[in-house]
Amino acid sequence: MSPEQLDFYKRLAHALALQFGSGCEVVVHDLESADPSHSIVAIENGHVTGRKVGDGPSHVVLEALHAGDAQIEDRLAYLTKTADGKVLKSSTVFIRDERGHAVGIFALNFDITVLRAADEVISELVGTEPSAPREPEPIVRSVADLLDDLIEQSVELVGTPVALMTKEEKVRAIRYLNDTGAFLITKSGPKVCKYFGISKYTLYSYLDEARNGEKD
16 A cells, blocks of 8 residues: 555544444555565554454455455455454455555454344343234323224225225224224214214214124
8 A cells, every 4th residue: 555545544544443432443454565464554442353553364354365356345244253252343345556456455343242232132122922013002192092093093904095985995994993992982983973974874884884794
């Protein structure tokens, strides 16, 4: 790498390390080094992997050193593991010159060991039974809100706007309201009639049809 490139990537490494904290190791490898076994020319938060400036290449760096430019590609957001068991989320970006030749590597290694452990605990805490609904059930503040919510659910179940519903679709919606106990709510009948644009007599007719359909 040119001195200008190296200076830029050193400053970028320092900035990213400060931005993301001590768990983020940032490494710059010089692929044109006279001694490939000492490819690290800059490193921040080296305690993550236990490396320092002058240390040797990783498996990915070795691959780059022995592969042609046309064969090497950036590797982003993959998992790696240190000798002492840390799990890292890593990204490897190749630095190229004006001819497209890989002259260096800019790598990020973020220690996610604790985060993965926390994720397992959180997954257990927020997990539900396989048979439980995937969407959270709303908690309403009053029976009026509850009725409104049940009416909305009946429309979602049918999948057709009220204004475009056929008689059969309205019967299906009414059946849902009956099955969920909506008509146990005081004065639910008039509200349902108004919402679906039907008379009280028609509501009773739809209820009878819905209940008879269940028996059949």
